[in-house]
Amino acid sequence: MLRNILRLRTGRWAVGLLAFLLLLGLFGGTLAPYEPNQTVGDSLLGPSAEHWLGTDYLGRDVLSRILAGSALSLSGALFVALLAFLFGAIPGVLSVYLGRTFEWVSLRVTDTLIALPFLVFAVAMTALLGNGVVQALFAVGILLAPVFYRVARTATLGVEGSQYVEAAVLAGASTRWVVSKHVLVKVLPPLAIAFATTVGTGLAVIASLTFLSIGVSPPTATWGGVLATDLQFIAVRPSAPFVPVALILISVLACNLLADAVRDVTGESGRQLLARKAASSSRRRARTATANIPGGTHV
Amino acid sequence: MTAVAQEVVSPPGLPRGRLRRFVGWLGRLLAAFIPVFLLASLFTFLLGTVSGRSPAVIQLGENATPEAVAAMNAEWGLDRPWIVQYFDWLGSVLTGDFGISWATNVPVGELLAGRAAISLSIAGVALLIGVLLGSLLGALAAQYHGSWFDRGVTVFTSVISVMPPFIVGIALIAIVAVRFEWLPAAGYIPFEQGFWPWLSHIILPAIALSLDTVADMARLLRAGLLNTSKENYVTGAVVRGLSPRRVFFVHTLRNGVGPAIAVLGLKFPNLLGGAVVTESIFQLAGYGLFSAQSAVKGDVPAVQAVLVVAVILVVVFNMAVNSVLAVLNPASKRGV
Numbered sequence: 001m002l003r004n005i006l007r008l009r010t011g012r013w014a015v016g017l018l019a020f021l022l023l024l025g026l027f028g029g030t031l032a033p034y035e036p037n038q039t040v041g042d043s044l045l046g047p048s049a050e051h052w053l054g055t056d057y058l059g060r061d062v063l064s065r066i067l068a069g070s071a072l073s074l075s076g077a078l079f080v081a082l083l084a085f086l087f088g089a090i091p092g093v094l095s096v097y098l099g100r101t102f103e104w105v106s107l108r109v110t111d112t113l114i115a116l117p118f119l120v121f122a123v124a125m126t127a128l129l130g131n132g133v134v135q136a137l138f139a140v141g142i143l144l145a146p147v148f149y150r151v152a153r154t155a156t157l158g159v160e161g162s163q164y165v166e167a168a169v170l171a172g173a174s175t176r177w178v179v180s181k182h183v184l185v186k187v188l189p190p191l192a193i194a195f196a197t198t199v200g201t202g203l204a205v206i207a208s209l210t211f212l213s214i215g216v217s218p219p220t221a222t223w224g225g226v227l228a229t230d231l232q233f234i235a236v237r238p239s240a241p242f243v244p245v246a247l248i249l250i251s252v253l254a255c256n257l258l259a260d261a262v263r264d265v266t267g268e269s270g271r272q273l274l275a276r277k278a279a280s281s282s283r284r285r286a287r288t289a290t291a292n293i294p295g296g297t298h299v
Numbered sequence: 300m301t302a303v304a305q306e307v308v309s310p311p312g313l314p315r316g317r318l319r320r321f322v323g324w325l326g327r328l329l330a331a332f333i334p335v336f337l338l339a340s341l342f343t344f345l346l347g348t349v350s351g352r353s354p355a356v357i358q359l360g361e362n363a364t365p366e367a368v369a370a371m372n373a374e375w376g377l378d379r380p381w382i383v384q385y386f387d388w389l390g391s392v393l394t395g396d397f398g399i400s401w402a403t404n405v406p407v408g409e410l411l412a413g414r415a416a417i418s419l420s421i422a423g424v425a426l427l428i429g430v431l432l433g434s435l436l437g438a439l440a441a442q443y444h445g446s447w448f449d450r451g452v453t454v455f456t457s458v459i460s461v462m463p464p465f466i467v468g469i470a471l472i473a474i475v476a477v478r479f480e481w482l483p484a485a486g487y488i489p490f491e492q493g494f495w496p497w498l499s500h501i502i503l504p505a506i507a508l509s510l511d512t513v514a515d516m517a518r519l520l521r522a523g524l525l526n527t528s529k530e531n532y533v534t535g536a537v538v539r540g541l542s543p544r545r546v547f548f549v550h551t552l553r554n555g556v557g558p559a560i561a562v563l564g565l566k567f568p569n570l571l572g573g574a575v576v577t578e579s580i581f582q583l584a585g586y587g588l589f590s591a592q593s594a595v596k597g598d599v600p601a602v603q604a605v606l607v608v609a610v611i612l613v614v615v616f617n618m619a620v621n622s623v624l625a626v627l628n629p630a631s632k633r634g635v
Contacts, residue, residue: 112338114565115617117572117609120587124602127594128350202462208576211465212591231580232467234484238477241469252461 004265011261024247025065025074032064036221044236047237053243056229066244069221073206074251076137080202081195083141085148089191091185092152096160097175110146118143119208126215134213141203144198151194155187189266193259198254207248223248328621332614339610340392344385346606347599353377354401357597372618376403388603397604402596410584416441417487418585420497421577422570424505425512429566432509433516437559438552440517441524454518459514468507468580475503485582504516504581508573512566520559527555557628564620571609 039059046054053062125139126132147282159165165182167273173181209215210224218225224245230240241299350578354375355368357425373377376387391398398405440452459467476484487498527533528551575587590605 108334108338111335112342115335115339115568115610115613116342117606117613118569118573119569120590120609121572123575123587123591124594124606125346127350127591128346128597128599128602130350133597156608173365200461207463209464211576212579214591214595227469228579231472234473234477238473241473245466245469246464249462252463256461 001265005258005261008261008264010257010264012178014254014257014261016252018258019216019253021074023249027164029065032061034064036060036063036065038221044107044233046237049109054237054240056226057233062226062240062243065221065226066223066247066260070247071202072133072216072220073210073223076133077199077202077208079137079250080140080144080206081198084144084198084202085143085191086283087146088148089152090188091174092149092188093179094151094172095149095180095188097140097158106149110149112144113146115141115290120279122205123207123212123214125149126209131217133215136206136209140202140209144201144205147194147198148191148200151190152187155190158187159183162165166297178197191235193263196255196262197258200252200259203248203251203255218295308483319328319397324625327503328618331394336610339614340389340607341385341609343603343606344388346383347603348384349595350599352401352597357401370383377583378523386451392604392607397607398600400593400598402598402601402602404594407601410589410601412566412585413607414584416489417583418571418574418578420501421508421583421585422576424498424501425509425570426563427469427568428505429512429516429570430563431514434520434559436513436517437520438524440521441528441555444525449521451586452521456514458520459510462510464507464511465576465580467510468504468577471503471507471587487583500583504577504583506578507580511573512563512570516559519562523555523558524551525555527551530554537606553627557624560627561625562622564617567616567620568609568613571612585620631634 002015006015029036033287035058040061041051041055043055043059043060045051048054051061053066056062056065061179063117076271091106095103115196117207122136122139122143124147125143126136129135129139155266159182168182206215207222207224210222211226211228216222216225227241230237231245233242353368353372354377355363355371359367359371369378376384379387388398395408397411399405400407400410403410405505415576436455437450440449445447472484475481482499484503490497533546533550537548541549572587574585575591577583578585578588579591587607590602593601593605
């Protein structure tokens with residue numbers, strides 16, 4: 001799977017960017033040249049050799065704050081996606097098997113969660129329940145769960161209606177057998193795509209929350225928090241938001257590229273794409289034959 | 300809400316059995332949305348109960364005696380079972396009474412009134428921009444399919460889809476307000492003081508909030524129009540010699556616009572909800588920021604009021620979207 005992803009250009013970009021972000025998350029804090037929460041110079045300095053990205057209004061080194069904040073910003077997105085996966089995918093698969101009452105209730109809860117105004121609700125939930133990181137992760141995780149619920153349920157319904165599952169049931173297969181042998185294989189690829197996209201969404205949401213200093217109290221460094229202080233003094237340092245904004249965009253982009261690559265590798269069209277790539281690189285003759293494959297890149 | 304959107308059915312309007320059909324349609328519409336509203340209001344209410352916040356902590360401080368806390372909880376009716384409290388609260392919300400703020404002892408409705416105008420201005424203008432610009436871009440991209448304009452629209456929609464709205468807001472401030480000083484970066488002027496001052500303060504946040512909707516509208520409208528234009532009945536209409544304008548509006552647009560309208564129902568909660576960050580960036584005292592600040596203070600009635608108003612708006616808006624879809628596509632009344 002990973003090898004197939006690396007054969008696509010989008011996949012290589014995604015993996016490269018994610019590796020960079022992983023390093024940033026793991027070693028950002030130790031790489032930081034200064035203490036992120038200490039005044040180390042005059043306030044609101046521009047970029048210089050000592051402070052590559054200048055200092056903020058309290059005279060703290062901006063580069064150090066961004067590096068130290070990466071771990072929380074990135075791992076927060078990952079946890080949010082994991083929680084959403086747990087809260088969404090499992091009920092999504094089970095909604096097909098646990099009877100009509102559970103199905104009806106879970107569908108209505110999903111509809112409701114989608115109808116809630118996302119950010120306002122996430123902010124209110126986090127702040128009311130104690131305004132901590134854990135509360136923020138749970139609030140966003142629950143509110144993002146419908147994505148996984150929908151994907152898991154649709155995929156499960158698709159497998160459930162197919163003839164080979166019917167045949168397996170007729171041959172005496174138990175529900176547990178059907179789920180573990182047939183359903184999971186079909187449900188996991190779309191869930192993987194949804195997971196990659198949701199990490200991206202989670203990143204943007206966590207950045208929004210920390211921007212509002214919800215879930216993380218001010219002295220702790222996060223990308224969103226750095227942005228918030230940059231924005232207050234944008235008249236003095238107009239180019240300051242560039243780096244945190246770029247980092248957030250790169251992370252979201254990396255997740256979306258990964259989602260695209262996984263979609264290409266696992267989907268029907270993806271297999272054709274890989275086949276076409278292999279064919280065109282190995283034999284030029286194959287070109288005329290593969291040109292007729294339907295479902296090309298343009299929509 | 301797409302599941303709901305697909306369930307809801309026939310439009311009013313055919314001459315025979317008109318009233319009966321209309322009542323049936325209305326019934327199914329309400330049957331789909333009432334559970335959503337009840338559940339959403341229940342979540343909103345339980346948020347306050349689960350948080351364990353009480354007016355006593357806000358008004359008496361952390362060191363209040365247990366007796367004083369109990370007395371105050373009884374005074375606010377918080378010693379009753381939560382289910383009783385829920386229906387009591389829901390009943391007064393539905394009659395327009397949002398309770399009294401724990402922090403200020405002022406009716407929450409009064410606190411909300413001024414702020415809601417700001418947030419709804421932004422969300423409304425953003426919705427307008429989203430619909431107008433989105434459908435313009437989508438329709439032109441479909442019309443000139445394959446041209447540089449079409450490719451430009453595709454690039455724009457994919458860039459916007461990865462960009463969190465608050466980043467658009469920051470970019471707009473940095474470029475339009477700070478660098479070129481064309482428009483004010485922050486603040487709000489009520490509509491009563493003139494259209495232009497109002498619009499000049501509203502337009503940047505509205506653009507920041509709307510781009511996401513613009514992109515989705517354009518993408519789905521383009522795809523819908525392109526799919527429809529390949530249908531036999533469109534070819535038939537062209538062959539019969541109908542004018543291009545008539546083919547577009549009567550045949551292509553009417554059948555291809557469905558997904559783009561349906562996505563508006565999904566986007567509307569984000570327009571209302573995204574307002575928190577947008578308000579914070581542009582320093583507008585709207586209801587989003589109000590709810591965030593109230594939530595940090597633990598002022599439960601204020602938070603609940605904001606959330607439940609937003610929920611009501613979302614539910615009403617989605618019912619309107621479903622009605623439009625039903626009118627546009629009478630086939631849905633056969634359950635297709």
